[in-house]
Amino acid sequence: MMKIPLIKPYITKEIEEGVIKVLRSGYLTEGPVTRELQSRLKDFLNVDHCLAVTSATTGLEVALRALNIGEGDEVIVPDYTYPATASVVSIVGAKAVIVDVNKEDMLINYDEIEKNITDSTKAIIPVSLFGAPLDYTRLNEIREKYNLKIVEDAACSIGAVYKGVKVGNHADITVFSLHPRKFITTGEGGIVTTNNKEWAEWIDSYKHFGMDMTGASREGIHFSNIGTNYKLTNIQAAVGLGQLGVIDELLSRRIELANNYKKLVNQVDGISLPQVLNPQPNCQHSFQTYVVYVEDRDRVMKEMRAKGIEVQIGSYSLHMHKAYDGSHPDIEVKGDLKNSAWCYNHALALPLYNDLTFEQQEEVINELKAIL
Numbered sequence: 001m002m003k004i005p006l007i008k009p010y011i012t013k014e015i016e017e018g019v020i021k022v023l024r025s026g027y028l029t030e031g032p033v034t035r036e037l038q039s040r041l042k043d044f045l046n047v048d049h050c051l052a053v054t055s056a057t058t059g060l061e062v063a064l065r066a067l068n069i070g071e072g073d074e075v076i077v078p079d080y081t082y083p084a085t086a087s088v089v090s091i092v093g094a095k096a097v098i099v100d101v102n103k104e105d106m107l108i109n110y111d112e113i114e115k116n117i118t119d120s121t122k123a124i125i126p127v128s129l130f131g132a133p134l135d136y137t138r139l140n141e142i143r144e145k146y147n148l149k150i151v152e153d154a155a156c157s158i159g160a161v162y163k164g165v166k167v168g169n170h171a172d173i174t175v176f177s178l179h180p181r182k183f184i185t186t187g188e189g190g191i192v193t194t195n196n197k198e199w200a201e202w203i204d205s206y207k208h209f210g211m212d213m214t215g216a217s218r219e220g221i222h223f224s225n226i227g228t229n230y231k232l233t234n235i236q237a238a239v240g241l242g243q244l245g246v247i248d249e250l251l252s253r254r255i256e257l258a259n260n261y262k263k264l265v266n267q268v269d270g271i272s273l274p275q276v277l278n279p280q281p282n283c284q285h286s287f288q289t290y291v292v293y294v295e296d297r298d299r300v301m302k303e304m305r306a307k308g309i310e311v312q313i314g315s316y317s318l319h320m321h322k323a324y325d326g327s328h329p330d331i332e333v334k335g336d337l338k339n340s341a342w343c344y345n346h347a348l349a350l351p352l353y354n355d356l357t358f359e360q361q362e363e364v365i366n367e368l369k370a371i372l
């Protein structure tokens with residue numbers, strides 16, 4: 001057991017009671033609690049449509065399917081991300097074209113996107129990694145110029161804001177994760193948002209075995225599409241719903257802790273920070289993960305863990321893994337991807353959770369300083 005863990009899900013007595021209530025109700029599959037979670041997140045994100053699914057990975061898959069992306073199509077993704085961003089492209093039968101990120105902010109490089117657009121490119125999956133909002137001024141220029149769709153992998157970004165508008169509204173379809181590394185969690189789970197009614201209805205049907213979910217025919221149950229089962233259970237939704245009641249407080253606390261880390265880190269030689277859009281007006285990082293850059297990261301990580309402080313790498317450099325090195329026919333690797341490799345080797349995620357104290361943060365940084 002670590003003295004200071006990397007994460008701690010926010011689970012209160014009320015949340016436990018909410019789950020027990022569902023268990024005692026006997027209604028365990030997707031139902032009113034899931035719909036309540038969808039509705040509350042829809043209000044929080046200020047989006048037109050919000051659908052719960054089994055994970056961000058299945059959410060990304062249904063987003064691509066809703067946009068009719070499949071065989072013969074190319075989708076541009078960043079190299080520095082979780083493998084799901086690219087694997088879903090292959091799962092729907094299209095080709096993932098992997099491009100480099102920026103060393104400064106770890107986000108997809110917009111010039112690299114443009115450089116690698118071909119006649120077959122249908123979409124981009126940019127990732128608002130760790131909760132960092134993407135530059136939609138630039139992304140929208142690309143979307144319009146090349147007539148592409150954007151599916152944002154916002155697995156980490158509930159609560160992030162770009163130019164006064166919450167993440168969830170900027171892409172054609174946005175997908176969030178409710179995995180326990182995220183500050184609102186259902187154990188496993190995902191959320192898909194869009195402001196397009198047609199896509200939302202298609203996704204709702206697809207995740208319910210292809211059932212017609214609109215209006216009167218729902219009573220009679222009619223299957224109008226070929227679909228699957230990506231429903232989120234009432235049990236899982238009860239966990240997330242309990243956290244949603246205090247989402248603003250949870251988010252403010254993360255931002256407060258992140259600002260404190262920044263203050264502490266600024267005084268230490270050998271640690272540098274990724275750039276974030278926050279200094280721009282009306283942009284907010286949601287700090288799902290607080291990442292710093294250090295030299296000799298693997299040694300530092302090992303020694304921090306030996307001290308009882310759980311730290312972790314940031315994310316993965318996909319091309320350094322066999323499945324994504326370009327040998328698979330559905331994966332194309334573009335350029336040297338050296339910034340992504342650099343991020344993979346230097347990024348270190350620090351402990352961050354709601355009841356982490358300022359004293360514990362000082363301990364984390366003091367240990368880091370001593371090790372460096």
Ligand SMILES: Cc1ncc(COP(=O)(O)O)c(C=O)c1O
Nearest residue numbers: 055056057082084155177178179
């Ligand atoms: C950027 C990114 N995309 C996708 C995923 C997959 O999310 P899930 O575990 O909900 O499928 C993750 C998970 O951490 C992620 O960080």
